[in-house]
Amino acid sequence: MSFLKRDHNCGELNINNTNEIVTLNGWVNIKRDLGSLVFIDLRDRYGITQLVIECEINPELANFALDIKSEYVIAAKGKVRKRENPNQNIPTGLIEVVVSELQIINKSELPPFDISGENEASEELRLKYRYLDLRRQKIMSKMLVRNEVYKITHDFYYDNKFVEIETPVLMKSTPEGARDFLVPSRLNKGRFYALPQSPQIFKQILMISNYDRYMQIVKCFRDEDLRSDRQPEFTQIDIEMSFIDQDDIITLNEEFVKTLWKKILNYEVTTPFLRLPYKEAMSRYGSDKPDTRFDMELVSIKESVSNSEFVVFKEVIEKKGDIIALNAKGCAKYSRKQLDDLTEFAKKYGAKGLAWMKIQDGELKSPIAKFLNESEIENIKKATNLEEGDLVLISSDSWTKACTIQGALRLKIANDEGIIESVKDKFNFLWVVDFPLFEKDDESGKVYSMHHPFTAPHPDDIDMLDKDYYNARALAHDMVINGHEVGGGSIRIHSSEVQSKMFNLLGLSDEEAKDKFAFLLDALKFGAPPHGGIAFGLDRLVMLLSGTENIRDVIAFPKTTSGLSLMDGSPGSVDNTQLAELGLKLV
C-alpha cells in the first residue's frame, strides 16, 4: 500500500525549481512515445507537468514505461529542467521533469470516453461514469468556481454579522405549492417527515428568536416533474434579517452579488441595480424575470385599435384585456412554416392563435389586415415602429397572458436571430419589485400567493386587503440576472393578525391555518420583529459565473430529468421487511 509520496503537485513547478529533485503523483493524461524519448503529461487537480524519460540513458525505465497507459496513477521522481520546447499555455510549461524513478501506484482500465480532450461523450454515458466525467477540466473548473462561491458567500455574510444556523432536514409536511418529499418514520409508524422545500418558516422563527441576521447554504427539495433546468435537490443561499426595510435587504445583497462577480470574474458590477416594478417588467419585456441585455420591447397597441370593429380586438378590449405586440426587426423574411412554428410555440403559453403583420418589398401583409381600417393599420405601424423587413407579432388576451406570450416570443426570436449570442458576454443585473401579492388561477378562480403566504403586503396597499385585495402589491423582490431569477425574497408579515387574515384570504379556515402553521402563528404572538430576507439559487449563480446553461454541469452528482442517479442507480428497490418496519406496503 505504500507509495513514493509527492513533495510537489503538478501545477506548481516553474523555472525557479530547475535542478531540484522532485517527486510527483498524478494521473497519466497523455503519453507520447518518440522512440528515444517518452513524454508523459502528468495531471492532478493543480495542473499538468511534463515528465520525460530518456530511453537511451535509462533503458530500464523506458522499458517499464511501456506498461503505462492513460489514467494510470503513477509516482515519478526526477530532476526539473528547462524545456527545449516550452508550452506557454500552462504555468508549468517552461519546465519538465527528467524521470529517474517511476512507480505505478494504480492501474486504470480504458476509460469509456476521452478525459483529457475536448470531445464530449453523451451526457448519459458521462453521468453513469460521473467519477471520470468529474476529472474533465470542463466539469472540474465549475466545481472549483462553486467552491469559491461557498467561500465568498460564507465570508461575506459572516463579515456582515450573519449567523449561520442549520435548520432541520426532517421537518413537517406543509402542502403548499410544489410537492414535498416524504420520509416515513420508523419510530412513529404511519407518520412522516417532509424534506424542506425551503427553510422559510424556520428562518422567520429564528428572527423571532432574536438572531437578527441568519444565513445558511442549504439543500432544498422539490418532488416536481423535473424540467431540464430543475433538480429534485438544489442548493439555496438563505438569508433573513430583522429590524430592516426592503432597501436594506436590496442594498446588502447587491453588494454580495457585486463581490461574487468581482472575486470570481474580476467583473465590476454597477450598483444600485435597476428596480423594475412588476407591471413595467411585464409590459415591456413580457416577463417577471426580463432579459434586458437587449431591447426588443413589447408595446400595447390597444390604444391604436381602441375603436376597432375587428371582433377579436373588440372583445378583448371589452373584457379589459390587452393587445400586445412585438416588432421582430428584420424577420419579415420568415417563411410560412416559421410563422406556423411561432404560432405553435405561442400556444404552449396559452395563446389561441398568433396574429402578425409585416412589410416586405414595400408591401404590408397580414392575415388580419382585412379586418382593420387604414388608420388602425397606420396606428399599429406607428406604435410598433413597423418598417420595411419587419415582422410584428400580436397577441390579444388578458393583459398577463398577452404579455407572457409575447415575452416568450421575444426570447425565442432573440435566440433564433443570434441576438442572445451577441450579448452573451454581458451581464445585466436588476430587481423586479412591486409584485402582486396574489395571483388568480383563471380557470378555478382560486387565489394563490404569488410568492408565499408569509409575504408582507405593501404598506400603501394594506387597506386593500379588506376589499380589493387581488390588486394589492407585495413587499417582494426578485433579483434577475440575464433573464434568470437568481434570488427571491420579501419583507415578511410580523403581525399574527395580518398573517391570520392572509391565510383566510387564501381560503384557509382558522382551523386549517392552525393545523398547518400553528407554531408560526403562535410564535408571532411572542414578540416578532419586523423582518425579511432573500434566498438565492446557488446552482443558478454558479451556472452564470461559470458560463453554462446546464444545471447538471455545476452539481457534482446530479440526477437526470427523471430523478435518476445513473452512477449509483438510485432510487432503488427496498425489501418488504424494511417497508414493513415502516408500516408501509407497495400498492
Next chain:
Amino acid sequence: MSFLKRDHNCGELNINNTNEIVTLNGWVNIKRDLGSLVFIDLRDRYGITQLVIECEINPELANFALDIKSEYVIAAKGKVRKRENPNQNIPTGLIEVVVSELQIINKSELPPFDISGENEASEELRLKYRYLDLRRQKIMSKMLVRNEVYKITHDFYYDNKFVEIETPVLMKSTPEGARDFLVPSRLNKGRFYALPQSPQIFKQILMISNYDRYMQIVKCFRDEDLRSDRQPEFTQIDIEMSFIDQDDIITLNEEFVKTLWKKILNYEVTTPFLRLPYKEAMSRYGSDKPDTRFDMELVSIKESVSNSEFVVFKEVIEKKGDIIALNAKGCAKYSRKQLDDLTEFAKKYGAKGLAWMKIQDGELKSPIAKFLNESEIENIKKATNLEEGDLVLISSDSWTKACTIQGALRLKIANDEGIIESVKDKFNFLWVVDFPLFEKDDESGKVYSMHHPFTAPHPDDIDMLDKDYYNARALAHDMVINGHEVGGGSIRIHSSEVQSKMFNLLGLSDEEAKDKFAFLLDALKFGAPPHGGIAFGLDRLVMLLSGTENIRDVIAFPKTTSGLSLMDGSPGSVDNTQLAELGLKLV
C-alpha cells in the same frame, strides 16, 4: 408596518457615545418602575442596553411605558448618558439611554417560561416553545459558538486547499450498519432514495475524480432507536485527502482542532496528540474512547491467579479470556446496596456478575476470598495496589468484554466519586489507532467491519487477510477528547481486488457486492489514488467547546429521543391521496 429603525444595536454603545442621540430596537428584557424613573433593559442579539424614562420630565412617555411588558418589541430614541450606577458586568454597563421617543413595534403574550433569567423550565416545554428557548442567553451562546465553528472550519480547510463539494442527500440505500431513512420516489413508483448515513462512498469517488482534498459540513441521518446523545439528523465535518498516509491525516486534523480550541476558547492545545493503540486503550481504560483526564487504570490479574483452582477464574483462563480488575480508591465504604447497584450496572454491559475485594478497618473482605489461597490474594492486592479503604472490582470474561465492563465501571465510579467533576475544566486530546479491522458478534459468529468495509488493512497485516484475518489491524484512527469520540477515519482501500476480497470476508458474495457497490468497485478500476480521511461530529465538538452534555443544546431545532419535533409537531400524518401518488399504503 413602518417603524422607528435603529441606528445602533444593544451591545455597542459605551462611554464614547455620551450625548449622542441614538435609536435602538429590541426586546424588553426587564422593566423596573421606580415611580419617578422607569428602567427598561432592552435586549437584542448583541447585548443589553439600559433605557431610562424620566417620568417627571416626560409624563406622557411614562404613561405610554405603562403598557410595555416583557418581550415586547420596541423602538427607543434618546440621548446616551453616563450611568450613575454603572454595571461593570456588561459592555454597555457604563451608559444608559434617556428616552425621548418610544414605539411599540410588536406585543408579546406572557411567555410560558422565564427568558431573561437563569431558571430552567422543563425541556419538554422549552422544545415546544423553541423560538423562545432560543432567545435565552444559555442557548444563544451555544448557537454563536457553533457559528464560529462553521467559520473556522471553512477557513481552515479552504486555506489548506480543500475543495468544498456537496454530495447528494437523495442517494442509494446501502443496508450497512445503522438504518437508512427512506424517501419514496413519486416519479419512479415503488423505488426509494435513502438519506446518507455519511457521504463515505461519494467522498472516495471524489478522490478517484482527482479533487485531491475534499471537505464538506454535511447533514447525515440515522434511523436508529435514539439514545439521549443521538439525533436522527446530525452534522459531520467530512474530510478526504489523496496521495497521503495516515500521519498526514492525523497531523493536519490535529492542527484543525488546535485552531478551534485556540480561536474559540483561547486554549493552547499541545500537539502532537498521544496515539494509543486500541489494545492499550482497552486494557488500560476499558474503552476505545478513553477519558484519560484521570488515571484509575484497569489491570489484568490473570497472572496473579494463573494457577488458581477457583472454577470461575480457571475456566476463563482456559478459554483464553482475561480477568480485569479496577481499584476504586477509597470506595471500601460502599454499602451492600451500592455494590448491588454496581453489579446491576455491570450486567448492562453483559457481565454475569461482579466480584469484589476490599480492605476495611484492616480486614480483607471479598465474596470470592474463600475460593482463593493466601498467595493468590496477596498477588491480587499487589497487582491492584489494594490498600486500606479501597474497593477492587473484578470481571472475568472474554478480554474485550471484561475490559468493557470494567471500563464502564471506571467511568461510573469516577462520576459518582466526583472525579470527573474535578477535571471538568481539563481537555485531553488523543488518537486511538491500530483498531482491529473486524469484530465478531459473539453469538452469531458473524464478522463485521469495526469501522466500515472501505477501511484499509494495516500494511504489516495484509497477508493475514488470507488466514488470520480476524486479528488484522486497520489503518483507522479515532480522535478522542475527554472520553468522547469526536472524529473517526482511516486510510481507505484503493485497490478493487482488495476491496472485493474485503466484501467476501464480510460474507458478501461477488454478486451481492456488485449489486450494492458496483459503482465503487467500477470506479476503483479507473485509477484510484491512495486516499483517506476523517469525519468529525460537529455537534459533539460544539458540545465540548460550549461545555454542555446535552446535544439538544447545540442544535437549533432538535428532536426528542422519540424523534419528535415538539415545536412543529413532525413527523405528522399525510393523506391517502399523497400516499397513493407514491404507490404506498399504510398497513
